[in-house]
Amino acid sequence: xxxxxxxxxxxxxxxxxxxxxxxxxxxxxxxxxxxxxxxxxxxxxxxxxxxxxxxxxxxxxxxxxxxxxxxxxxxxxxxxxxxxxxxxxxxxxxxxxxxxxxxxxxxxxxxxxxxxxxxxxxxxxxxxxxxxxxxxxxxxxxxxxxxxxxxxxxxxxxxxxxxx
DNA sequence: ATCGTCATATGAA
DNA sequence: TTCATATGACGAT
Numbered sequence: 001x002x003x004x005x006x007x008x009x010x011x012x013x014x015x016x017x018x019x020x021x022x023x024x025x026x027x028x029x030x031x032x033x034x035x036x037x038x039x040x041x042x043x044x045x046x047x048x049x050x051x052x053x054x055x056x057x058x059x060x061x062x063x064x065x066x067x068x069x070x071x072x073x074x075x076x077x078x079x080x081x082x083x084x085x086x087x088x089x090x091x092x093x094x095x096x097x098x099x100x101x102x103x104x105x106x107x108x109x110x111x112x113x114x115x116x117x118x119x120x121x122x123x124x125x126x127x128x129x130x131x132x133x134x135x136x137x138x139x140x141x142x143x144x145x146x147x148x149x150x151x152x153x154x155x156x157x158x159x160x161x162x163x164x
Numbered sequence: 165a166t167c168g169t170c171a172t173a174t175g176a177a
Numbered sequence: 178t179t180c181a182t183a184t185g186a187c188g189a190t
């Protein structure tokens with residue numbers, strides 16, 4: 001059984017929860033998702049350092065600004081395919097988008113566009129793994145696990161326009 | 165422009 | 178093995 005540390009990030013958009021294992025950030029939860037209380041008591045110095053970085057990164061994305069630095073990400077829950085997708089998403093800069101098929105091509109599985117959508121849906125760290133920057137090929141919005149309002153909001157913040 | 169249909173990869177039950 | 182998908186391409190209308 002892994003020990004999970006849960007810490008909060010207060011933003012204008014609400015209270016986010018960040019979950020850490022002993023090797024890095026494993027999950028970032030949007031506000032209003034039903035969630036258990038934050039871990040109380042003493043936090044390891046390394047985790048505290050990671051969390052400072054996470055909080056800064058989350059606030060940068062919410063402000064539509066580029067992220068300078070990410071905490072270590074722990075992809076333990078992902079399959080190798082999902083990890084490949086998530087790592088590819090990290091390369092999409094703010095203000096740019098890719099299609100599901102483009103991501104599929106980038107990881108050398110050109111026919112797996114639909115599966116890329118599945119991997120995005122399983123993304124445990126939205127915002128920092130920018131699955132909101134993945135649109136359908138026709139430039140329509142696609143889906144978003146945290147709710148489409150969030151995807152639209154984030155894209156608008158980054159100056160991206162989509163089809164209605 | 166919109167809609168139906170099919171091909172296809174991946175993952176969970 | 179069966180089922181569901183945050184897709185995409187194509188053709189009919």
